[in-house]
Amino acid sequence: METLDRAEAAVFKNPPLAATLVQRMERDFKPRWEGTWGGKFVLHGSSPGPNAVRLDGNDYLAVTGHPSIVAAQVEAITKSSEFVVQSGVFLLQQHPTRALEMSLANWVGKEDAFVCQSGYSANVGLLQSIADANTPVYLDTQAHASLWEGAHAARAPAFAFRHNDAAHLDKIMAKNGPGVVVVDSVYSTTGSVCPLEDMLEVVEKHGSMILVDESHSLGTHGPGGAGLCAELGLTDRVHFISASLAKSMAGRAGFFTAPASMRYYILSSSFPNIFSSCLLPHEIAGLRATVDVLQKADDGRARLKAITQRVRDSLSAMGYPLHHGTEQIIALEAGTEPDTMRLRDELETRGVFGAIFCAPATSSKRALVRLTLNSALTEAEIEHLENVAREIAPIVKPWDWPCARRARVQASAMEVAA
Incomplete structure (x- = not known):
């Protein structure tokens, strides 16, 4: 008790922070x-x-706790006695990580793949390897932050094009020359889908490369869950695919694909691969088992699609503006941060939990509550979500949100133009 009392009474001291840091915190x-x-x-x-109805995670096909995955993890923990923690660049062809990488590559229809600590590090490391100060990188305005950071890590000139606007991309590329185009297949804040074929036409017209981040479509889209590129039959035209393995894979890692001819170049140039330790045995085993589970999850994909359509239709009928997306990610874009916090609190008070997204994940005046659906939602949970959304609509007035007003203005403009 005496020791505890002394610990509680201890006063921790730090040296003074730099004045410039203090000023920045005070200002920003x-x-x-x-x-x-x-x-x-x-x-x-x-x-x-x-x-609570939890709509704040990314396990879209509800594989957490799947017996096959857990069994693989347990076996790895109990039998992997020769494991050495080291940078992934030291791992030999016989290492279990290589089997996982080839499993992922085969799944999405590519020649080779690289497993990383996260989807963030996968995007940073890949762009660092394929771009440089003389390579323009063209990014959709809603591209994930890791893709922007990858362009920064490559010291590459970065150019933004309007969301899902291939014509705007074409215009910017005509001015700045060939480079690397970067898109998400399904965008993480709104659930909008990339018009990938239109983008590829522009990419090929300008003799450029394209990187497609499939984080939110791997597992949920395409044959055997192979992703949007596979669903659209465009895999052979896409240069690089990346994905977080913390979404449908429900793990803690990321990966990207590349031609086999680039393998040792990437292992010599991608800093996240060089300077991060490899995954642990149970993580590797669990992810490998998850690939097998997801490839067979057609029923889960069909159920997720049906749930998504139902919830989107229900919320739209209540006046919630969901016009900016179509997939299992639903954005309730209240606009300002105080309005978004109020929306979150109204939902949570009634047992529905989403996740707030605000700057820097969104622009400063487009904060939102993101609801992520999954295939394990029960009829009772879906009905509860619908009832809560209906109950709070007169309180939060979604039809008055800035995005709803903008949509009405755009619709009126199109009617006039027609």
Whole structure:
């Protein structure tokens, strides 16, 4: 007890922070913390209870705890006694990681693949290897932050094009020359789908390469869950595919594909691959088993698609503006951070839990609550979500959200033009 009392009474001291850091925090963060957020971290709401409807994760096909995956993890933990923790670039062809990489490559229809610590590091490491200061990188305005950071790591000139706008991409590429085009297959905040064939026509017209991040379509789209590229029959025209393995794969890793001829070049140039330790045996075994599970999950994919259509139709009929997406990711874009926090609180008070996305994940005035659907949602859970959305609609007034007003203005403009 005496030791505990001394610990509780201890005063920890730090040397003074640099004045420039203090000034930056005072200028850029303090007003947001004390004013906009009211002294509470914007991403932290209430704790879900035992009957909460959880729509804040990414396990779209509900594979967490699958017996085959758990069995593979347990076997690896209990039998992997020769494992050495080291950088992945040291792993030989016989290592289990190579079998996982080839399994992933075969799944999406590519020649070779590289497993990384996360989807973020996969995108950074790949772009660092395929772009440089003389390679323009063209990014959709809604491309994941890791893709923008990859362009930065490559010291490449980065050019943004309007979301899903191939004509705008064509215009910018005509001005700045061939390079690397970067898109998400399904965008992580709104659930919108990339018009991939239109993008490829522009890429090929300008003699360029394309990187497609399949994080939110791997497992959920395409034959055997091979992704959007496979679903559209465009895999052979796509240069590089990347994905987080923390979505449908429900793990903690990422990967990207590349031609086999690039293997040792990438292992010599991709910093996340060089300077990060490899995955642990149970992680490798679990991910390998998950690939097998997801390839056979046609029933889960069909159910997820049906749930997605139902929920989107229901919410749209209530006045929620969901016009910017079509897939299992649903964006309730309230706009300002205070309005989004209020929306979150109204949902959570009634047992529905999503996730707030705000700057830097979105632009400063387009904050949203993201709901992510999964194939294991029960009829009771879906009905509860619908009932809650109906109950709070007169309170949060989704038809008055900025994105709803913009959609009406655009629709009126199109009617006039027609």
